[in-house]
Amino acid sequence: MAKFTIGISEVGVDWIGSMEDNNMSMTINLSGISSGNLPTDPVTITASASVPSLFSSITVNYISPQSTGTIVLTPVENAEGDSTITVTVKNDKLKNNTTSINFLARVRKVNPPTINPLADLLIYS
Numbered sequence: 001m002a003k004f005t006i007g008i009s010e011v012g013v014d015w016i017g018s019m020e021d022n023n024m025s026m027t028i029n030l031s032g033i034s035s036g037n038l039p040t041d042p043v044t045i046t047a048s049a050s051v052p053s054l055f056s057s058i059t060v061n062y063i064s065p066q067s068t069g070t071i072v073l074t075p076v077e078n079a080e081g082d083s084t085i086t087v088t089v090k091n092d093k094l095k096n097n098t099t100s101i102n103f104l105a106r107v108r109k110v111n112p113p114t115i116n117p118l119a120d121l122l123i124y125s
Helices: none
Strands: 015-019 026-031 043-049 055-061 069-075 081-091 098-107
Touching (some): 043 055, 069 081
Antiparallel strands (some): 081 098
8 A cells, every 4th residue: 555645834734724814815835745655656636625615726736756735725705614625645556545634724704994984074274
C-alpha cells in the first residue's frame, strides 16, 4: 500500500480558521507531498467540500512530483456556514493508492460598518 504525507503548513491539518471576508479567496499551503513510493511516481491531488454551495470554486495548484502546492477556496458572496474540506492524494501508478485528510473551513459574512442617518442641520454664521 502506498503511503502519502501531506500537511497544511500555515495552520495545521485540522483547522484553517475562518474566511472573514467572503468576497476574497483564501490560499492554503500544502507541504510534505510525496508519492510514498518512488519519487518519480506521478501524484494527483483533488479537493472537495462537504457543503459545495459555500464555494464558487475550490482550486488545487499542484504539479507532480513537487512536494508543495496550494488550495484556493473562493466563497460564494453572502454565503455563511461550515464545510469539511477533503484533500485526496493519489499515486497514479499503484493500487490502494490514495489517502485523504480533512479540515474545517468556516465562511462568515462580514457586515459593512453602518451609521444612522443624520437630520438636516441649519448653521448660522
